[in-house]
Amino acid sequence: MIEIKDLVKKYDNKTVLNHLNYTISTGSIVGLIGPNGAGKSTLLYLLNGILQADSGEILFDGQEVYENPEVKKDILLISDDPYYFPHASIDTMKDFYVAWYPSFDESIFHKFLKIFSLPLHKPIKDFSKGMKRLTMLSIALAIGPKYLLLDEAFDGLDPVMRFNFKKAITKLIEEKEMTIIISSHNLRELEDICDQFGILENGQITTSGDVFETKENIHKIQIVFKEELDKDRFDHLDLLSFKKQSRVINMVVKGNMKQITEYLNKLHPLMLEVLPVNLEEIFIYEMERRGYGIYEDDEY
Amino acid sequence: MKMMNINYFQYLIKQHKRLLIFINVIGIIMIPFFTLMYAFNTPHDLNVFSSIMAMIFGFIISFLAPIYLFSFLQKKKSTNLYFSLPIKKESLFITTSLFSLFATIIPVVIDFTIAIVLTNNIGNRFFDTSFGSLILTVFQIIIYMLVTQGLTTCITIFCQNTFDSFVVNVAYVLAPCLLFLGLLINASICAESIMIGQGNYASIIENLIYYLSFPYTGFYQVFYTIQNNDIISLIPTLYWFIIMVISYVLSYRLFIKRRAEMSENHTQSLFMYPLLIVIVTFSLILTVFNLSNNDFSDTFLIMTLAFIFVVYLIMYYVSVRKVYFNWKIPAVFILLLAGSLGFTQIYQSTQGFGTLSEYPSEEYDGKLILVTNFSKNVKFENSEINYMTLDSRNGNTRQLIIQFQKEILKSGMISKDFYSDEYACISLFYSKEKNNDSVNRHYYIVDQENINKYLKMYENLLKTIKSNKDYTCHHYEYQQGNE
Numbered sequence: 001m002i003e004i005k006d007l008v009k010k011y012d013n014k015t016v017l018n019h020l021n022y023t024i025s026t027g028s029i030v031g032l033i034g035p036n037g038a039g040k041s042t043l044l045y046l047l048n049g050i051l052q053a054d055s056g057e058i059l060f061d062g063q064e065v066y067e068n069p070e071v072k073k074d075i076l077l078i079s080d081d082p083y084y085f086p087h088a089s090i091d092t093m094k095d096f097y098v099a100w101y102p103s104f105d106e107s108i109f110h111k112f113l114k115i116f117s118l119p120l121h122k123p124i125k126d127f128s129k130g131m132k133r134l135t136m137l138s139i140a141l142a143i144g145p146k147y148l149l150l151d152e153a154f155d156g157l158d159p160v161m162r163f164n165f166k167k168a169i170t171k172l173i174e175e176k177e178m179t180i181i182i183s184s185h186n187l188r189e190l191e192d193i194c195d196q197f198g199i200l201e202n203g204q205i206t207t208s209g210d211v212f213e214t215k216e217n218i219h220k221i222q223i224v225f226k227e228e229l230d231k232d233r234f235d236h237l238d239l240l241s242f243k244k245q246s247r248v249i250n251m252v253v254k255g256n257m258k259q260i261t262e263y264l265n266k267l268h269p270l271m272l273e274v275l276p277v278n279l280e281e282i283f284i285y286e287m288e289r290r291g292y293g294i295y296e297d298d299e300y
Numbered sequence: 301m302k303m304m305n306i307n308y309f310q311y312l313i314k315q316h317k318r319l320l321i322f323i324n325v326i327g328i329i330m331i332p333f334f335t336l337m338y339a340f341n342t343p344h345d346l347n348v349f350s351s352i353m354a355m356i357f358g359f360i361i362s363f364l365a366p367i368y369l370f371s372f373l374q375k376k377k378s379t380n381l382y383f384s385l386p387i388k389k390e391s392l393f394i395t396t397s398l399f400s401l402f403a404t405i406i407p408v409v410i411d412f413t414i415a416i417v418l419t420n421n422i423g424n425r426f427f428d429t430s431f432g433s434l435i436l437t438v439f440q441i442i443i444y445m446l447v448t449q450g451l452t453t454c455i456t457i458f459c460q461n462t463f464d465s466f467v468v469n470v471a472y473v474l475a476p477c478l479l480f481l482g483l484l485i486n487a488s489i490c491a492e493s494i495m496i497g498q499g500n501y502a503s504i505i506e507n508l509i510y511y512l513s514f515p516y517t518g519f520y521q522v523f524y525t526i527q528n529n530d531i532i533s534l535i536p537t538l539y540w541f542i543i544m545v546i547s548y549v550l551s552y553r554l555f556i557k558r559r560a561e562m563s564e565n566h567t568q569s570l571f572m573y574p575l576l577i578v579i580v581t582f583s584l585i586l587t588v589f590n591l592s593n594n595d596f597s598d599t600f601l602i603m604t605l606a607f608i609f610v611v612y613l614i615m616y617y618v619s620v621r622k623v624y625f626n627w628k629i630p631a632v633f634i635l636l637l638a639g640s641l642g643f644t645q646i647y648q649s650t651q652g653f654g655t656l657s658e659y660p661s662e663e664y665d666g667k668l669i670l671v672t673n674f675s676k677n678v679k680f681e682n683s684e685i686n687y688m689t690l691d692s693r694n695g696n697t698r699q700l701i702i703q704f705q706k707e708i709l710k711s712g713m714i715s716k717d718f719y720s721d722e723y724a725c726i727s728l729f730y731s732k733e734k735n736n737d738s739v740n741r742h743y744y745i746v747d748q749e750n751i752n753k754y755l756k757m758y759e760n761l762l763k764t765i766k767s768n769k770d771y772t773c774h775h776y777e778y779q780q781g782n783e
Contacts, residue, residue, distance in 0.1 A: 011561060050383045050560050073386035083377035092315070099311035100385050 001026050002047065002147070002179065007056035009042055016042045018203030019056070024179060024196070026061075029169075031190035031211070032183040033283050034200035040183040041080065043200065044149045047181065048077040060147065073101065074146035080155055082136040084124040090135055091120050094142075101143045109142035115164060129156030137165060141172055148172075150182040154189045166193050187280035197279060199286055207286050211279060218282055219257055223249050223264060224271040236263060240285035252277065252285045303394045305387055312399045323361060324407045330357045331411035332418050339419055350415035351437050351526045355519050358408040358441055362448035363473070365400045366456050367465055374462040379563040393555040397453060397548070405445055409438060433529040437522055440537065444518030447540045450547035451514065455572070457554045464567040467618075468576065475579045476512035482583035483508065486640075489590035490647045491656050496714050499741040504655045510536040514543075524735065532735050566621060573619035578636065581612045585640040609633055658709060658741065659702055666733035668701055672758070673725045678751055697765065701728070704761050708743060711757075713750040720746040724754060 002024040009017040016039040024030050032040050045051045046058060049065040049072050057064055060071045084093055090113065098104045113120060116134040124132060133156055140148055148169075154162055170193065172178060184190050190197070191211060198208035218240065225247050234242065234251065237260060241252040247270075253260050257274065264272055313320070335350040372378035382392065416434060452469055459465040484505050491501035500506070510517045510533075517536045524532040531537075567573060588604045612633055617623050647653065705728060708714065715723075724745045731738035745754050 045380065045560070048384045050380050052559060067388055069386040069388055069391075072384070075384075077380075077384055079377075079380060081377065083375075083381040095311060095314060099307045100387070 001061060003057075003059040003062075004043075004047075005057050005059070007043075007046065007058065008054045009039070009046060009051065010054050015203055017046070017053075020200075020204050022198060022205045022208065024181065026179050027173075027177050028196045029173065029180045029182065029194045031187070031194035031197040031279070032181055032200060033185075033187060033190065033197060033279075034183075035287065038200045039203055040200055041151050044077060044079075044151050044181065044183060047147075047149055048072070048075050050077070075149065076101075076140050076143055076145040076147070077149040078133065078136045078140055078151065078153070080152035081129075082132055084132070084135075087123055087125065089121045089123055090118060090138075093124065093135070093139065097139050097143065101145075103143055103145075104139075105142050105144065108144070109138055112138040112141050112168065115168070116161065130158060130161055133157065134161060134165070137168065141168055144172065144176050144178070146176075146178060148178055148180045150180065150184075153182045153184050154186045155184075162189060169193065187283055188278065191279040194279075199283060201287075214282060215277060215279070217256075218252060218254050218277050218285070219260065220250070220252050220275040220277045220281065221260070221264070222271075222273045222275060223251070223269045225249070225267065225269055229267065233267065240289055252281070303391050304398060305391050305395045308387065308392075308395050309399055312395070313402075316399075316403065320403055320407075323403060324411075327357055327361075327407040327411040328414070331408075332415040335415040335419055345527070346419040347416065347434070347437075348523065348526050350412060350419065351441070351522050352519065354408055354412040354415070354441055355444070355522050357411070358404070358445045359448055359515055359518065361404045361408070362445040363452055363469065365404050366397075366449050366453040367469055369396050369400050370453060370456045371462060371465070373457060373558065374459065374465055374563060376560070376563045379560045383560045389556045389558070390552065393552055397449075397551075400449055400453070401446070404449070405442055408441060408445065412438060412441065430529050433525055436531065437526045440518070440522050440525060443537060443541060443544075444514060444522070447514045447518070447544040447547075450544035450551070454547040454551040454554070457551050457558065458569050458572055459567045460562050460565045461567065464572065468567065468572050471576045471580070473513075473515060475576050475583070477509075477516070478583040479579050480505075480509045480512045482586035486586040486590050486644060487647055487652060490644060491652055493590075494648055494651070495656060496658060496709055497741050497743040500739055501656050502652060503737075503739050504652070511539055514540050528735075566619075573615075577612065577615045577619065578632070580615065581608060581633065582636050582639060584608045584611065585636055586643065589640050589644055605637070659705065660730040660739045664730035664732055664737075664739060665698070666731040666736065667729075668698060668731070669727075669729040670701060670704075671727040671729075672754075673727070674751070675721060675723045677721045678724060678748065700761070700764060704757070705741070707757060708754070711753065713745045713753060714743045715746045716744070717746070722746060722748050722751065724751045726754070 002022075004020055004022040004024075007017050007020040008015065020043070032043065034040050042051065046053055047065065049058075049068065052066050058066070060074070063071050065071045065075070085096070088096075094104075094106075094109060098106075116131075116138060118127075118131060118135055118138065124135060127135065154165070157165055166189070169180065173180065182190060182194065194211055196209070197211050197214070198205045200206075228244070228247055229249070231239075231242050231244070237251075238254040239251055240254055241250075243250045261272065261274075331350055331353045334353055335346055338349050339346050372382050383389075385392070387395075451472065455469050455472055456465050459468055484502060487502035487505050488500070492498055495501050510520070517540060521532060521537060524530070585605070585608055588601065588608070591601070591604075613629070616629060708726065726743045726745065728741045729738050730740075745751055
């Protein structure tokens with residue numbers, strides 16, 4: 001289990017993480033989402049013990065991570081732009097990681113190199129961004145760390161490789177009890193793989209929970225009335241989004257579906273349709289509710 | 301060693317296999333091979349040559365190795381990678397430092413040993429250094445390589461980007477030499493303006509170089525040991541050894557406190573750019589200050605100071621990576637200018653902090669030379685007058701010459717203005733028995749009348765010396781017409 005308690009991280013005078021509290025249970029796959037500059041990468045770097053927190057603590061199974069090799073040997077971070085030594089080949093980098101992680105399994109490593117069609121002896125500097133990321137993923141899969149941190153996991157991967165990437169991670173989770181934290185802007189991809197999510201905003205996790213349960217609890221509703229109704233008629237509902245076009249209303253509502261439909265039916269709609277909602281929409285609605293950079297059509 | 305990560309050390313050897321081979325090949329070329337080549341052309345002082353080559357090679361690789369091995373601290377991505385590894389920072393520092401020493405010291409020692417064995421086998425006639433001195437030389441080479449690595453490691457860890465790391469490291473080798481030159485030139489000009497004659501009055505400042513420049517001291521110590529089968533002095537080596545220990549302790553502390561977010565930023569520490577800029581600017585001002593006798597109406601001085609100010613500005617703007625103006629910039633320059641003026645004034649008013657004297661201290665107990673040169677128009681008959689070498693281990697002889705010097709100075713014959721048709725230049729050289737360091741004094745006498753007075757004093761001196769049974773004196777006949 002990872003416990004983040006009252007975590008504060010500042011760069012110069014800018015507070016990036018502001019008394020952040022969050023708990024991640026073992027074996028979960030957490031999607032870390034948030035607007036640009038929210039501090040997702042900073043949080044991952046703190047979780048890996050690269051950065052030192054200004055205050056607060058990060059505990060992995062009760063042990064502080066910073067300057068603690070016993071904890072760090074179970075953590076691996078794949079950053080958005082992994083570092084490779086100048087002129088290094090995959091083989092050279094493998095030697096480096098073998099020196100640090102005794103659990104490195106060469107057979108798994110070579111298996112994934114084959115799956116991802118990566119050349120062993122060519123210089124990594126000539127690889128595309130996606131190939132570099134897959135190289136690092138192969139290393140991570142070979143190490144099989146207890147905690148895998150992925151920063152902007154799907155950047156630079158083509159659809160086939162994204163599929164392979166997700167499949168490889170899923171397989172790894174099946175085989176080992178791993179905890180994975182993935183930050184990404186590609187929320188549709190996260191939705192496929194994550195069972196938990198946390199929205200990082202203003203230095204804190206403002207919304208978090210189980211992806212499935214949250215999706216069950218948030219509903220996109222299209223409703224048509226005989227006459228125009230104002231927003232205040234829906235004050236009884238926990239509205240995340242409300243858009244009205246004459247008699248047609250599109251809304252996103254949080255809560256029990258049965259209770260919501262019962263309430264709406266009392267208003268005698270001509271038509272009421274519940275549409276599926278995805279993680280990306282949840283994120284957008286949450287951001288919209290907080291007034292973060294979502295533009296209405298007439299603003300363009 | 302508990303603090304060292306054996307796996308990582310082995311990995312470093314494997315990873316840098318090619319580099320290690322390259323270092324060894326270059327070492328073999330520079331030390332044994334060059335010594336052999338030198339042996340065929342100049343078959344003497346081979347041990348001196350090979351030890352100097354070992355020092356040059358040792359200094360270069362000791363300077364570059366820490367910059368290279370700790371360069372991961374200068375880039376964000378590489379710092380993140382290294383700081384993410386399951387190792388404590390202290391262990392990472394110790395393992396990297398030990399590898400740096402392993403990769404540099406071992407090749408130098410091996411190559412130097414090969415050179416010594418090879419030259420010894422060419423013929424024993426070349427082998428003029430004792431075994432003890434060779435061991436001592438190897439020991440000194442190792443000490444100065446450690447000093448180089450300690451200081452370079454410390455500066456590299458202080459710096460926050462690759463450019464600063466290289467520039468500041470180079471500057472820390474050169475700036476102390478510049479400071480030494482500034483002090484020496486300034487003090488020499490000051491001294492000559494207040495002393496009676498000319499000469500190396502500020503010779504005490506010359507010793508400062510041993511405590512300012514570790515490459516100079518290292519080369520000099522090794523050179524002296526191998527040539528004279530002796531140590532010139534343990535104090536500078538001990539001093540640099542302490543500096544090395546402090547550097548490593550400081551490096552260790554800095555490394556442990558180093559944060560990943562410091563990489564790829566401007567180096568902030570006062571001990572890096574600010575201190576270097578102050579040293580370089582102060583040295584330059586000191587160097588030029590007395591050339592114009594502190595006369596601020598002198599165009600040369602004003603132009604030179606303006607040039608130094610431009611150099612100062614360039615250094616400052618490079619250090620902060622932006623061009624802007626605030627009052628702090630000229631204020632610091634003015635303070636340095638005042639500091640230089642202050643140093644000059646204090647040096648003059650305190651007679652070089654009490655170090656300036658016409659007469660040598662008791663330390664100068666070796667060979668003593670008295671030379672008198674005359675201009676063409678001077679007439680005299682004594683052909684023994686020109687060159688006299690005395691052995692001042694005989695205390696009486698030394699006292700006799702110092703007394704002679706005192707009498708000349710007391711006589712009031714000495715002139716600062718020697719642009720005359722008739723002049724004599726009296727030169728005195730007092731040297732140390734141990735290392736041949738010497739002080740020299742040159743006094744000018746103008747006018748035939750004064751010169752005649754001097755010749756009479758000289759004849760008396762010669763008579764006294766000759767009457768002394770145990771004197772050792774060599775004369776060279778003077779050929780009139782030669783200056």
